[in-house]
Amino acid sequence: MKNICIIGSGHVGLVTGACLAELGNKVICMDDDVSKIEGLHKGVMPFFEPDLDDMVRRNVDAGKLSFTASVEDAVKDSGIVFVCVGTPQKPDGEADLTQVEIVAQRVARAMHDYTVIVEKSTVPVKTGGWVKRTIELNNINNADFDVVSNPEFLREGKAIYDFMHPDRIVIGAESERAAQVLLKLYEPMKAPVIVTNIATAELIKHASNAFLATKISYINALANICESVDADIAKVAEGMGYDRRIGRDFLNAGIGYGGYCLPKDTAAFIRIAEEAGYDFELLKAVRSVNEHQRQQLFAKVKKELWNLNGKTIGILGLAFKPDTDDMREAPAIDIIGKLLEENVQIKAYDPQAMEISRTIFPDIQYCKDAYEVAEGSDALVIVTEWNEFKNLDLEKVRLLLRQPIIIDGRNLFEPDEMSRLGFIYRGFGR
Numbered sequence: 001m002k003n004i005c006i007i008g009s010g011h012v013g014l015v016t017g018a019c020l021a022e023l024g025n026k027v028i029c030m031d032d033d034v035s036k037i038e039g040l041h042k043g044v045m046p047f048f049e050p051d052l053d054d055m056v057r058r059n060v061d062a063g064k065l066s067f068t069a070s071v072e073d074a075v076k077d078s079g080i081v082f083v084c085v086g087t088p089q090k091p092d093g094e095a096d097l098t099q100v101e102i103v104a105q106r107v108a109r110a111m112h113d114y115t116v117i118v119e120k121s122t123v124p125v126k127t128g129g130w131v132k133r134t135i136e137l138n139n140i141n142n143a144d145f146d147v148v149s150n151p152e153f154l155r156e157g158k159a160i161y162d163f164m165h166p167d168r169i170v171i172g173a174e175s176e177r178a179a180q181v182l183l184k185l186y187e188p189m190k191a192p193v194i195v196t197n198i199a200t201a202e203l204i205k206h207a208s209n210a211f212l213a214t215k216i217s218y219i220n221a222l223a224n225i226c227e228s229v230d231a232d233i234a235k236v237a238e239g240m241g242y243d244r245r246i247g248r249d250f251l252n253a254g255i256g257y258g259g260y261c262l263p264k265d266t267a268a269f270i271r272i273a274e275e276a277g278y279d280f281e282l283l284k285a286v287r288s289v290n291e292h293q294r295q296q297l298f299a300k301v302k303k304e305l306w307n308l309n310g311k312t313i314g315i316l317g318l319a320f321k322p323d324t325d326d327m328r329e330a331p332a333i334d335i336i337g338k339l340l341e342e343n344v345q346i347k348a349y350d351p352q353a354m355e356i357s358r359t360i361f362p363d364i365q366y367c368k369d370a371y372e373v374a375e376g377s378d379a380l381v382i383v384t385e386w387n388e389f390k391n392l393d394l395e396k397v398r399l400l401l402r403q404p405i406i407i408d409g410r411n412l413f414e415p416d417e418m419s420r421l422g423f424i425y426r427g428f429g430r
């Protein structure tokens, strides 16, 4: 059996590689960041993802998973090549596909036998056609090949579970031979499989992420209404969520979405629509509601603290969501940046993201836990809904704070209970 190779060993690539090895395949993960590969050789994960280190170690020890910084080494014995490189956002919102193109060129030059090149990165519809053309232009060994789109839907923090138990597997293929290769690979998963053409598969990914962003902005728009009519957004979400046509997930009001996927994928989808001749006003509104939420948080802080100049604010949570150390497009970046502009002293704590945060904000004070953050702060701001924040000893927090003010960007607590405990507590939509 031929190997599987993964190009781009980041959040998606490394998880994909480890999980496919766990399923019994021989996998080689490649990255052009040599320090990442050196780290992986020593068992150092390039990012935090629960249980990933164990899975990687287990499969390396079993001889099923290896790492390289050389595309040639990765591709030479591989029948399937997963492209998992980044597709960052350009200033105009369009997806930057430079990494995808470079990889397509290099893989094409390294292929010898029939190879299925799988787009796993999130890419705009029609990228498959460009990848195919790039490979044709660089196919120096005249190898037989197919391009397939197989978008990834995993969530950081739950990536292994999501990869192993997907809600669905989408395969966009234009040859029966390539579709069969992927169907066989995913056979152990027992998930619904949608086989379609490449463009449809590419579109399913952007359509799904844009829809999730829409759900978040919808509940946030409602939260703003709730605040002026004395309604409780948590109950509104519960009441809506029991309706199976709606569902409760992604209906948590607060400071909105961040991370590597939803912001860039909504921006890219707006551009894709534009190029297709459609003005996607709905998604533009989704994005502006999301921006508004971050400003709302700042406005709430200002409203409770009056003057910000010289005050100390404690930030709980830096990662864009719990169970990850990822701070790409994290709301914390905007919020801390804005507070620093007002000459606020920042104390911060996050269970995983402080190392990354130090590279962004080297001069704020990092604390060992939430209590140290609370000590002497004029207010606490909850930015990420880590479980350990839900279980804080709130009496202790109140005694440590200089002023008992909590602005909760994630609606972790019950407002009535918080005022009974003596806090001035402001969430969203309650």
Ligand SMILES: NC(=O)c1ccc[n+]([C@@H]2O[C@H](COP(=O)([O-])OP(=O)(O)OC[C@H]3O[C@@H](n4cnc5c(N)ncnc54)[C@H](O)[C@@H]3O)[C@@H](O)[C@H]2O)c1
Residues within 6 Å of the ligand: 007, 008, 009, 010, 011, 012, 013, 030, 031, 032, 033, 036, 084, 085, 086, 087, 099, 102, 103, 120, 121, 122, 123, 152, 153, 154, 155, 156, 260, 261
């Ligand atoms: N992070 C997520 O939760 C998630 C979920 C689903 C889909 N996606 C999509 O998957 C893709 C990858 O996202 P990610 O979060 O894994 O990004 P990442 O930044 O964590 O990983 C990308 C990796 O590709 C490597 N790379 C870049 N150029 C390379 C090259 N020429 N050769 C080899 N390696 C190269 C980088 O060094 C990096 O390690 C994106 O398109 C993203 O939108 C991400």
